Amino acid sequence: MTGHHSNNRVVAVANLKGGVGKTTTVLNLAGFAGQMGKRVLAVDTDPQGSLTRVALPDDTPSISLTEAFARRATSLGGVRCPSRFAGVDVVPSTLALEAVIQTAIPWEGREYVLLDMLTPHFDEYDLILIDCRPGIDLSVTNALTAALAAGTGRVQLHGPGWLRARPRVAAAAQCAH
Numbered sequence: 025m026t027g028h029h030s031n032n033r034v035v036a037v038a039n040l041k042g043g044v045g046k047t048t049t050v051l052n053l054a055g056f057a058g059q060m061g062k063r064v065l066a067v068d069t070d071p072q073g074s075l076t077r078v079a080l081p082d083d084t085p086s087i088s089l090t091e092a093f094a095r096r097a098t099s100l101g102g103v104r105c106p107s108r109f110a111g112v113d114v115v116p117s118t119l120a121l122e123a124v125i126q127t128a129i130p131w132e133g134r135e136y137v138l139l140d141m142l143t144p145h146f147d148e149y150d151l152i153l154i155d156c157r158p159g160i161d162l163s164v165t166n167a168l169t170a171a172l173a174a175g176t177g178r179v180q181l182h183g184p185g186w187l188r189a190r191p192r193v194a195a196a197a198q199c200a201h
């Protein structure tokens with residue numbers, strides 16, 4: 025799933041199936057892009073925190089998407105940190121994100137929380153990669169919304185709007201490279 029914003033590219037790596045290489049894909053793309061001198065942000069939206077554990081192996085993150093999502097942060101101030109990979113910043117995740125996502129289900133605009141958090145930083149990165157949990161829940165719709173809306177304007181991803189958006193989501197996934 026990709027979207028463009030000026031020279032920026034936002035990619036969410038999502039799949040209904042678990043264990044198919046989503047996190048590995050994000051880590052490899054991020055690591056190589058960072059080595060090539062690109063400014064990269066890797067966002068872990070999976071409460072399992074697999075990407076976080078690889079990117080920040082020695083740290084228990086004191087900051088994370090969990091708290092930022094809970095307070096509906098509108099920037100990454102105090103949320104991102106440098107990773108072990110050159111040129112790659114990471115937004116870590118924790119298991120508690122699971123509970124926060126459940127809490128957020130009734131929120132108006134719940135699909136746009138991550139997009140609103142990332143938007144002020146689009147011009148700071150050449151590539152923003154978003155790792156997703158398997159399946160589809162609010163953490164995944166936030167990731168897909170950020171990737172799509174970064175280039176195509178806001179899309180409705182709830183109720184009938186989600187059904188209408190699905191062909192676009194599928195098309196965008198096929199175009200992802």
Ligand SMILES: Nc1ncnc2c1ncn2[C@@H]1O[C@H](COP(=O)(O)OP(=O)(O)OP(=O)(O)O)[C@@H](O)[C@H]1O
Nearest residue numbers: 041042043044045046047048049070074156157158
């Ligand atoms: N291209 C590949 N070839 C062989 N093995 C791979 C490949 N990509 C990933 N793996 C292995 O597959 C396993 C699952 O990979 P990964 O954790 O990236 O999947 P995932 O889709 O993120 O899983 P989850 O749905 O649990 O988040 C890991 O052991 C990883 O080393």
Ligand SMILES: [Mg+2]
Nearest residue numbers: 046047070074
């Ligand atoms: Mg994973």
